[in-house]
Amino acid sequence: MELEKLLAVYHCADKTRIGPRLDGGYVMDSRNLSDQLVSVGCDNRTDFETSYLKLRPKSSVIIYDNRGVCDLADQDNRVKFVKKYITTIKDLNLDPGCVIAMDIESHEIELIEKASIEELSKIRQLVIEFHFFDVSVSRVANILKKLNQVFKLIHIHGNNFKQEYFINNIPKVLELTYVNNALYDCPSLETCSFPVPNLDFANNPRQTDFELEWINRDLIKTGRIFDDHHPDLYKKWVVGGFVKNPDFNNSNFEFKFQNDRKGMCRQPKTVMNPNVTTLAILIDGHVRMNFGEQDKYLRERGDYIWWCPDVPHLFEYLEDSLVITLRWKN
Numbered sequence: 001m002e003l004e005k006l007l008a009v010y011h012c013a014d015k016t017r018i019g020p021r022l023d024g025g026y027v028m029d030s031r032n033l034s035d036q037l038v039s040v041g042c043d044n045r046t047d048f049e050t051s052y053l054k055l056r057p058k059s060s061v062i063i064y065d066n067r068g069v070c071d072l073a074d075q076d077n078r079v080k081f082v083k084k085y086i087t088t089i090k091d092l093n094l095d096p097g098c099v100i101a102m103d104i105e106s107h108e109i110e111l112i113e114k115a116s117i118e119e120l121s122k123i124r125q126l127v128i129e130f131h132f133f134d135v136s137v138s139r140v141a142n143i144l145k146k147l148n149q150v151f152k153l154i155h156i157h158g159n160n161f162k163q164e165y166f167i168n169n170i171p172k173v174l175e176l177t178y179v180n181n182a183l184y185d186c187p188s189l190e191t192c193s194f195p196v197p198n199l200d201f202a203n204n205p206r207q208t209d210f211e212l213e214w215i216n217r218d219l220i221k222t223g224r225i226f227d228d229h230h231p232d233l234y235k236k237w238v239v240g241g242f243v244k245n246p247d248f249n250n251s252n253f254e255f256k257f258q259n260d261r262k263g264m265c266r267q268p269k270t271v272m273n274p275n276v277t278t279l280a281i282l283i284d285g286h287v288r289m290n291f292g293e294q295d296k297y298l299r300e301r302g303d304y305i306w307w308c309p310d311v312p313h314l315f316e317y318l319e320d321s322l323v324i325t326l327r328w329k330n
Contacts, residue, residue: 003137003170004214006144010187012154012179015199018055019048023203026101026127027155027196029179030055034099034124039063040086041104046072046079048101053078062093087111089119097124106131112143120150126178129159132166140166151178152187157195158210159203171210189216221247225257240327256325260317268312276327279306285321290314298323 012029019025024047037052042065049061049072060078063070066085073081086092086104088111094100100123102108108128112120120126126147132140147153158171166172194200194212202209225238236258237243241251254276268290280289282298289296289305291313296305298321307313309330315323 002218003141003144003167004218006141006148007153007156007170007176007215009156009190009194009215010152010154010184011190015155015196016055017199017201018051020051021201022205023159023161024048025051025201026175027157027177027199028099028127029125029154029177032125032179032183033059034095034097035059036095036098037061038092038094038098038100040092040100040102041065042070044068044070046070049079064092087114089115094122096122098122099125099127101127103129106133106135109135109139109143112146113139115146117146117149120147121180121182123150124180124183126151126176128176128178130174130176132170132172132174137167147178149181151180152184153177154179154190155196155199156212156215157200158212160207160209161204163207169212169214171212189220191216191220252329254325254327256327257322258325259322260320262317262319262321264315264317266315268314274309275330276309277306277330279304279326281324281326283322283324285317285323286319287321287323288316288318290316 014030015027016030017025017027024045026048033052033056035056035058037049037059039049039061042049042063044065046063049063053059053061053076060080062080062082063073064082064084064086066083070079070081073079084091086107092100102111104111108130112128130140153176155177157175159173159175160171162171162173164172194215195209200209237254237256239248239250240254241249243249280298281302281304283301285298287298289298291307291311297303298305
């Protein structure tokens with residue numbers, strides 16, 4: 001599966017930026033914050049944690065880092081600093097429903113690989129900076145698949161300090177914001193472009209931010225039936241197991257868009273697959289269908305004829321007509 005599809009972004013109406021308008025600030029879902037923020041990796045740069053506490057003053061913050069000190073922990077009793085090298089989720093003291101912010105310079109790859117679905121499911125919201133250095137595409141794909149089992153991706157931003165691409169137009173360093181699936185009943189895909197004005201800012205203001213034009217691009221497609229650029233059709237069937245284009249190839253459901261002139265007549269035949277039910281709906285025109293000794297007519301928009309498998313039938317177009325036909329397996 002293409003990485004772009006694994007990075008499909010879902011709509012969130014209540015996003016806010018927490019932290020500075022440069023490196024160290026992140027976009028989050030303001031509805032799904034928590035009273036416990038766990039930060040993994042800080043290097044004594046705590047603008048994000050400070051902003052979080054201003055937004056949620058009753059929260060507690062645990063900062064894990066294997067280097068140096070944390071001045072914020074010395075100044076604020078709501079903040080605890082743990083000098084520790086983190087290799088697994090088990091190394092973290094997590095409350096159920098916590099928020100995690102993680103920036104550990106490529107070590108996040110192994111940490112997510114080791115994490116179980118049960119461990120990840122305890123997290124309400126995850127902000128993670130991925131560093132795709134010396135890692136295979138298949139390995140990254142497996143990590144994203146695991147995260148997608150638990151979370152919906154609601155925001156993405158490319159860190160422009162590293163002006164390199166991992167593959168295609170995917171930056172080597174990505175800031176991703178995930179919210180637990182349990183908090184989204186009917187999510188819809190995001191339609192805005194990235195970066196988002198007034199939410200996203202270049203990590204390095206002296207360099208151009210990444211334009212992520214590929215996000216959700218191939219998840220929403222437009223076209224015109226029977227246009228020269230439309231995928232190969234089979235006798236005006238748009239969707240079906242016999243249609244070559246993979247976007248329209250489906251062996252369980254078939255759809256036909258048939259626009260024919262007055263006088264057109266198709267001789268009786270059984271359907272190609274005997275294990276299908278068929279529904280023909282008139283959009284415009286006047287059509288006669290013959291089922292042996294029975295004639296049925298489609299005269300007004302919305303008129304339909306439904307028939308069982310193995311029933312021979314004849315189409316006769318009494319006027320210029322447009323009929324859509326649906327077939328599905330029983």
